[in-house]
Amino acid sequence: MYSVSWKHLKNHEQQTTSWDHPKMTQLFQSMADLSHVCFSAYRTAMKSRRLQKALCLDLLELSIAQSVFDQHKLTHNGQLLEIPGIINCLCTVYRELQQVHPDLVNVPLCVDLCLNWLLKVYDSDRSGKVQVLSMKIGLFSLSKGPLKDKYKYLFAQVADAAGVCNQRRLALLLHNSIQIPHQLGEAAAFGGSNMEPSVRSCFQYVGRDDVIEVQQFVDWMHLEPQSMVWLPVLHRVTAAETAKHQAKCNICKECPMVGFRYRSLKHFNYNVCQTCFFSGRISKDYHLSYPMVEYCTPTTSGEDVRDFTKVLKNKFRSKKYFTKHPRLGYLPVQTILEEEHSET
Known part of the structure; x- marks a missing residue:
């Protein structure tokens, strides 16, 4: 078990965080009542919505998140952040949110829970380190904002200096994104850890095999590819509440x-x-x-x-x-790519 002192937080001297925070454990256990939802995309989206609200990330504007990352000079996405660095960044995020929503945001508790979630999703080896890219993708995915803007923010995290993205970079984005449903026990329905079919689907849709631009990525994402369909469904779940x-x-x-x-x-x-x-x-x-x-x-x-x-x-x-002639509500990346499944 890994614990961290919170002495640097005002009026909060002894609180610790751990890999198995009781409140997070309780939250995940409460999701058992969603087992009646027989469609994985909806079930995953509803679990993600509960998580999003528990972490107060439904209050976090994309621009504020980006501003905090810039403020902490987290521009090198390959950098590994140790737990004190993650805490510093999250403290700034939640202090910003508390100024706007003083009755909804308990800074120490939110930082504690969000840190715990990031470690669960992106540090399964319990090394006490999370890559900057992973932290950004995790927070952007569950933040507030128009879906199109979210796609652009996510793409920007893996694009090169010219603003384009090759197959390897896209795979990195999709791999980090799928870790969110994976931690919720739902990754199998979205292709598991194999990102190759999704990457090929995107580049075949665009009609090239070298790089894609942001608008091409957004257009592909609007088709709701199977590996990422849980994210737009999350936005619809929110709208339908x-x-x-x-x-x-x-x-x-x-x-x-x-x-x-x-x-x-x-x-x-x-x-x-x-x-x-x-x-x-x-x-x-x-x-x-x-x-x-x-x-x-x-x-x-x-x-x-x-x-x-x-x-x-x-x-x-x-x-x-x-x-x-079945009518699917998403783009099945496996079936359009693998010839032996072409009739599915």
């Missing part, structure tokens, strides 16, 4: 529906609430292969018209058609 939909769930009859709404693109006026969808519940007259559209915010009139048109078209398509 307070969403209310004036529609009735055709399974449990909840109305209005709170959270995600899933609308059928095969049957008129057929809706499923978040709870029923996550648990895989369906009604007798609905087949799992039928297409649905997800909404994390209330629908607009334009979306209602668009969906109505799609239902009209799908009315004349058979169950066999939908079974043969």
Whole structure:
């Protein structure tokens, strides 16, 4: 067990941190109630959301995080930070947040928990060191801000001086990112530790094999590649938390529906609430292969018209058609690359 003194923190002389912080252990144990969520991307995103809120990283603006890294002169991403250096950086982060959210941020506790999480994710050997790149990717991934901006910040961490990224650098970014779901016990569904299929997917999408630019990376990420799909789903989970939909769930009859709404693109006026969808519940007259559209915010009139048109078209398509033409909500990196799986 590794412990660190906190004497440099004001009004906080004896607190220590360890690899197995009781509050973090309690948090991870509480995630067992998400086991009913039968889709790994949603389950991982919901676990990440709990973690994000517990660490108060949902309050951290991307620009503030970058400013703190610059302030601490953490510009060399290959540098290994020892625990005192990590603590110094995190103290600045949380003091900044406390100024804006004094009632929500307990600086010593937040630093303690965030340090514990970073060590769990990026220091499995318990060496007491975390690479600057890893720390940045971890904090940026769970911070607050538009998804497109987050993709740009993440890309910037591995881009070279010319602002482009080769295959090795992209693999480094993806490897560091996948450690977050890995620590939550969810990495297998996103390709595990093998980043090669995802790297090839990106470069094949761009149509070159030397380097990619930031906008090309952003465009690929918007396809939600399998290895990274948990991150955009996290943003949708966040958006859906307070969403209310004036529609009735055709399974449990909840109305209005709170959270995600899933609308059928095969049957008129057929809706499923978040709870029923996550648990895989369906009604007798609905087949799992039928297409649905997800909404994390209330629908607009334009979306209602668009969906109505799609239902009209799908009315004349058979169950066999939908079974043969599955509609995935993400880019399956393995299946588009490996010829032997081309029919999956």
